[in-house]
Amino acid sequence: QQQVKQSPQSLIVQKGGISIINCAYENTAFDYFPWYQQFPGKGPALLIAIRPDVSEKKEGRFTISFNKSAKQFSLHIMDSQPGDSATYFCAASMNTGFQKLVFGTGTRLLVSP
Amino acid sequence: GAGVSQSPSNKVTEKGKDVELRCDPISGHTALYWYRQRLGQGLEFLIYFQGNSAPDKSGLPSDRFSAERTGESVSTLTIQRTQQEDSAVYLCASNDRVVKAIYFGEGSWLTVV
Numbered sequence: 001q002q003q004v005k006q007s008p009q010s011l012i013v014q015k016g017g018i019s020i021i022n023c024a025y026e027n028t029a030f031d032y033f034p035w036y037q038q039f040p041g042k043g044p045a046l047l048i049a050i051r052p053d054v055s056e057k058k059e060g061r062f063t064i065s066f067n068k069s070a071k072q073f074s075l076h077i078m079d080s081q082p083g084d085s086a087t088y089f090c091a092a093s094m095n096t097g098f099q100k101l102v103f104g105t106g107t108r109l110l111v112s113p
Numbered sequence: 114g115a116g117v118s119q120s121p122s123n124k125v126t127e128k129g130k131d132v133e134l135r136c137d138p139i140s141g142h143t144a145l146y147w148y149r150q151r152l153g154q155g156l157e158f159l160i161y162f163q164g165n166s167a168p169d170k171s172g173l174p175s176d177r178f179s180a181e182r183t184g185e186s187v188s189t190l191t192i193q194r195t196q197q198e199d200s201a202v203y204l205c206a207s208n209d210r211v212v213k214a215i216y217f218g219e220g221s222w223l224t225v226v
Contacts, residue, residue: 032213043117043204043217044156089156093213100169101146101215103156 004092006104013111019077021107023090026071030092034101035064035075038087047088048075080111115139117218119205125224126195134190134221136205145188146206146215147180156204162188195225 005024013019023033034049050057050064050073057064063076077084090104118137126132138145147159158172162182173179177195182188192199202220 034214036217041219043206043219046214046216049214091156100158100161101156102158103148105155 004090004102004104006090006107008107009105010108011110013077013080013109015080015082015111015113017080017111019075019080019084019109019111021075021088021090021109022072023074023092023104024070024072025092027092027094028071029094030102032093033064033066033073034091035062036089036091036103038089038106044089077109080109082111082113085109085111117205117207117216119203119218119221121221122219123222123224125226128197128225129194131191131193132195132223134192134203134205134223136188136190136207136218137186138188138205138207139216142207142209142216143185144208145182147188147190148204148206148217149174150202150204150220152201159190159203192223195223197225199223200225 007022031052035047036044037047038044048059048062048064050066052068055066061078066073087106087108089106091101093101117139120135124132143164145162149157149159160173160180161169177193180190202222204217204220206215206217208215
């Protein structure tokens with residue numbers, strides 16, 4: 001019940017295309033859903049996050065879509081660029097005093113020029 | 114400092130030796146986390162510190178792993194009698210109780226030979 005399932009494992013998108021990464025969770029107590037971007041040799045960096053009281057959050061080319069009833073959320077990268085090539089992790093946590101983030105297994109995105 | 118600082122950035126050690134990894138969190142952040150990331154894998158929670166509360170050690174994989182933190186400052190993760198399966202990147206992260214976002218360091222790459 002603590003798992004976050006992420007798909008696909010890898011993704012190749014042409015420059016200018018839309019990259020879509022999906023995550024699903026079971027624990028309805030989760031109420032914070034961040035996405036992290038990780039470049040090789042670097043630590044994960046917070047990209048964008050959403051709470052379940054909204055269905056969508058957009059920051060620049062990055063959008064999170066959230067479906068509370070389906071317990072799913074996704075990351076959309078519009079106009080994907082080669083510089084977006086990285087590994088993306090979704091995560092979830094509960095709004096308790098302790099923020100133990102549970103991470104998905106990651107999606108390796110390659111944006112071809 | 115401006116970000117989470119970890120040292121050493123790379124460590125190669127012989128099987129059976131002990132290693133210490135250090136994390137200096139963002140100034141003012143009361144919470145500190147250690148995660149492990151094996152090559153090409155997701156992020157595995159190890160341990161969490163929040164202020165002066167008892168740490169959550171539920172993610173430590175064996176009694177060879179231990180961590181300490183003095184107050185709200187530096188933390189040290191110690192791995193005793195290292196094994197080859199301990200080879201991974203050890204990531205430290207911190208946040209405060211108000212801002213849910215967790216910020217990661219660059220990681221300590223451990224190779225056990």
